[in-house]
Amino acid sequence: MLSEDQICYQTYQETADWLLSRTKLRPKVAIICGSGLGMLAEALANQEIFKYTDVPNFPQSTVQGHAGQLVFGELEGKACVCMQGRFHKFEGYPLIKVTFPVRVFRLLGVEVLIVTNAAGSVADGYNTGDIMIIKDHINLPGLAGQHPLCGPNDERFGSRFPCMSDAYDKSLGKLALQISRELDCSDYVHEGVYCMVGGPSFETIAEACLLHKLGVDAVGKWLEFSGLRDSLFPLEQNRLYSVEDDSKPGIVD
Numbered sequence: 001m002l003s004e005d006q007i008c009y010q011t012y013q014e015t016a017d018w019l020l021s022r023t024k025l026r027p028k029v030a031i032i033c034g035s036g037l038g039m040l041a042e043a044l045a046n047q048e049i050f051k052y053t054d055v056p057n058f059p060q061s062t063v064q065g066h067a068g069q070l071v072f073g074e075l076e077g078k079a080c081v082c083m084q085g086r087f088h089k090f091e092g093y094p095l096i097k098v099t100f101p102v103r104v105f106r107l108l109g110v111e112v113l114i115v116t117n118a119a120g121s122v123a124d125g126y127n128t129g130d131i132m133i134i135k136d137h138i139n140l141p142g143l144a145g146q147h148p149l150c151g152p153n154d155e156r157f158g159s160r161f162p163c164m165s166d167a168y169d170k171s172l173g174k175l176a177l178q179i180s181r182e183l184d185c186s187d188y189v190h191e192g193v194y195c196m197v198g199g200p201s202f203e204t205i206a207e208a209c210l211l212h213k214l215g216v217d218a219v220g221k222w223l224e225f226s227g228l229r230d231s232l233f234p235l236e237q238n239r240l241y242s243v244e245d246d247s248k249p250g251i252v253d
């Protein structure tokens with residue numbers, strides 16, 4: 001297994017080339033399936049499955065219930081790739097390995113990344129089993145320097161200082177809400193702010209109260225793409241938003 005400082009552009013490329021040489025599918029959409037959501041991949045037609053143990057340089061799933069495989073296939077005729085099982089810092093992986101698949105997806109040609117995971121709610125009015133569409137996040141370890149982009153920056157994956165003020169695609173969020181209404185399940189679907197933590201312990205009551213006061217709606221483990229926004233969607237310009245009124249962000253730079 002490669003050590004953290006051996007991972008470079010060629011490592012991601014080697015993994016992407018290995019996959020591209022074994023499937024004719026060229027997915028534009030990737031879905032990362034979190035705990036309890038591995039069955040999302042079962043919706044894919046014409047499946048081609050690659051176990052993480054066979055994919056060069058890929059980390060291995062150690063968490064119960066995470067199958068540990070990449071499932072390529074078609075959803076409504078569109079090529080798609082699903083990760084059945086994601087990686088967590090609490091498993092002992094450095095963040096560069098937790099986020100490894102996102103850069104491989106980029107080199108496969110993926111343009112849309114959907115990340116799903118299990119989380120706990122600290123918001124009023126949420127119930128067990130509800131779905132929250134993330135509109136923004138607080139990367140608590142990231143604010144303290146636990147960040148996958150620490151270290152030398154490779155501009156081929158994005159800028160040194162990526163803008164995160166529009167990290168989540170608003171049109172996809174709207175579409176998901178609209179579909180939940182059409183399916184008559186909008187009572188169980190919310191839009192909110194996610195806070196990522198390292199784990200593995202869940203938060204104390206005091207920590208949950210703190211997160212609630214900070215405007216957090218749900219809390220869970222690290223999301224792979226956080227900070228790697230540019231890796232998937234290179235930005236043409238850097239924008240910074242005023243955070244005084246989050247409903248109407250104003251460009252300040």
Ligand SMILES: O=P(O)(O)O[C@@H]1C[C@H](O)[C@@H](CO)O1
Pocket residue numbers: 033034035036063086088116117118119199220221
């Ligand atoms: O959905 P994810 O992968 O974040 O699930 C994590 C790992 C554990 O199965 C569960 C409890 O923390 O959440």
Ligand SMILES: Nc1nc2[nH]cnc2c(=O)[nH]1
Pocket residue numbers: 118119120121197199201202203219220221
């Ligand atoms: N409360 C809570 N529930 C979770 N489910 C998955 N991760 C978490 C977490 O960090 N906190």
